[in-house]
Amino acid sequence: MTPPEFDRRAVLKALTATLTILAAGRFTPAAAAEHTADTAAASASWTVQTLEAFADTLIPGERRHPGDLPIAGAVTGPGAVQAGAVDVLTSPELPLAPLLPAIGALLDTRAAAYALTHLLLLPPTSPAFVGLPFKHRTALVGGLFDPGDLDRQIWQVLSLMVGLAFDTAAHLDTRQALAGHHPGLAWLGFPAPDADGLWRFPQYSYGRALADLHPATTASGSPA
Template sequence: MTTMPPHPEHPEHPGTSAPPARRTILSALTATVALLAAGQLPPAVSGAVAAETGATGWTVQTMEAFADTLIPGERRSSGDRAIAGAVTGPGAVQAGVIQTLTSPELPLAPLLPEIAALLNARALAYATLHLILLPPTLPSFVGLPFRHRTTLLGTLFDPGEPDRAIWQVLSLLTGLAFDSAAHLDTRQALDAHHPGLDWLDFPPPGADGLWRFPHYSYGKALATPHPATTPSGSPA
């Protein structure tokens, strides 16, 4: 009896370490969100590319397709398959989601092949159930038409899904890449016309390079500052 060869991203040879547990993946995702939110990454993150982390083409394509399903953008070329081209204009991929996920300064990069393999396994099961013929040269999730990618991701967020938390946090990271240019210095991102910040009309800094917000976001003061508040705005 013949057996299928192991997937290049998911080897099963004797002696190969077992895939990381769900908790390990979720911990890395959560730590990544915390580091990005705290702004603790050095400027080197802006130059990070997938190749520096050892992420293969299939992993990158799968992560791009995941991000593009959440925040769609236009194709980079006529042969682009990871981006489905569901809309015009830039999406999460153009906003730097791969640079964010694969940064060597974050704990997530080594686990991306396992996350991609998990998503592709779900896509293969979905395609089999719905009698969808997938291209053999593409990752399973990338091979799904956009509407089926969207439907599949919708099921992954169902309350009963065991891996739901993984997809939730990965979605949050996708949003951070688009909404806040998490992998770039904010001034650098604005100078480069980062698509997410441009979309949100993020304001430029003042002449001294600092951001100040003279107008209340709700159009009015919601509370009176405590009389002992310091000039910097810190509580007494």
């Protein structure tokens, strides 16, 4: 079952462009942060609810309030949604944003088909994927990454972006994220900058130097 207006070629082109932007470091945290308020205002939309539920399935968190349906509340503590996953996914900086309603509809279609085959009754007042219990969301999402799944690349890139939101606070300036106690950076123990706002790492991450410094290395650390 696939939404009739779903254009895989357009989505795959947008995914490729999105990965290029992320790889090139052209994703601007300041511009993305300005988008946060718009995302919050649109949080009632079915597309955003579905994206939140997808992100929460990958990196679960606790509910923001009673009756918070997109977040299943499978764990305590903040997860991907609180870390800004939807802000990253819906950022106007990325070419994927206009296609998210179609991707959300595709995920809901897959959820409806899953519910039908597993004899699950879904509530009519929320998106199909949001209506799935957490264990069934997890089972469905796990199947989306099967090698033979036609839309596997879509879910892979969405998952990468969810991970970037939690692990790197990609939509925020790092200093801003640390000051705001970003849950992903806090969970990773990301260090605060020095007093001048710069990061320096005087200790080797492995506790020892892995190689001697080449004698031709310049003062900036570049090879001659």
